[in-house]
Amino acid sequence: MKGKKIRNNVSHIFLLMLFWLVLSGYFDLFYLSLGLISIAIVVLVNSRLRNYNYFNEQTDSGEKIRLFRLIYFILWLLWEIVISSFKVAYLIIHPKMPIKAGIIKFKTNLPHMNAKVILGNSITLTPGTVTIEINDNDFLVHSLTSENIEDHIDHSLAVEVAKLYHVEPGRVVCEEQVITSSKEL
Amino acid sequence: MIDLRDALTILFVTAGVFFMLIGSIGVIRLPDFFTRSHATSKSDTLGIMLILSGFAFYEGLTTTGLKLIVIIIFIALSNPVGSHALARAAYFYGIKPWFKGEPRTHEEVE
Incomplete structure (x- = not known):
């Protein structure tokens, strides 16, 4: 369960970084660090929300999408x-x-x-x-x-x-x- | 001499405008709320996606093109959710769907 949580967060960070790069279009150190700071804030705020189970039934019963x-x-x-x-x-x-x-x-x-x-x-x-x-x-x-x-x-x-x-x-x-x-x- | 990129752009934008036009005609012609929601949400989704992908072809693989692709993905995900929410709300509010051979309900109200 713990490993899944970490993987979830890592994929979240990766997606957000990609999104930031597409939207900003700058690859300077300054803009990259601004992006990293915002991503850290977003992940911190959202981590509980993303790991919350919205439905009573188990949504992730080990079945992976192909x-x-x-x-x-x-x-x-x-x-x-x-x-x-x-x-x-x-x-x-x-x-x-x-x-x-x-x-x-x-x-x-x-x-x-x-x-x-x-x-x-x-x-x-x-x-x-x-x-x-x-x-x-x-x-x-x-x-x-x-x-x-x-x-x-x-x-x-x-x-x-x-x-x-x-x-x-x-x-x-x-x-x-x-x-x-x-x-x- | 028109190159391939321009040709693709023209083709996609024209097709998109065509489907947007179909959607607008459908909103006027179709009989009730549910059938109209087909015209306004579906044809328009395809129309906007085609127009934006035409722009993306024109831009190529720049940041602007990638932003356009992000917008296309967003529309493809959010538009069905929105029209589903509208149809569901109308259904539970008690709007009766129109069936063939029955009078149009909003004409009775007027």
């Missing part, structure tokens, strides 16, 4: 965003605006909180879908076209997020339910 998979995931997500942006652009420009709004409920069995946050953010980042609520394992997603989510959000996105943590995840999404009228709400 770094190379993360790079692949980001590129894949960018591509998905571009494709679905064009779909949404078509829907908006089309004279009759053939949208078919709907709310999708589904359950996931993702390993822990970080994975759910990544999935929620990715769903919102993809045009055509917004995460409304995440409650434990239940997701509530609003989508512009309900076909949209049937074929590509529910399965591939959640599976990709699960693959960030496990090489071969089992079934990730279950109990899907599509609501397309206010009576069913």
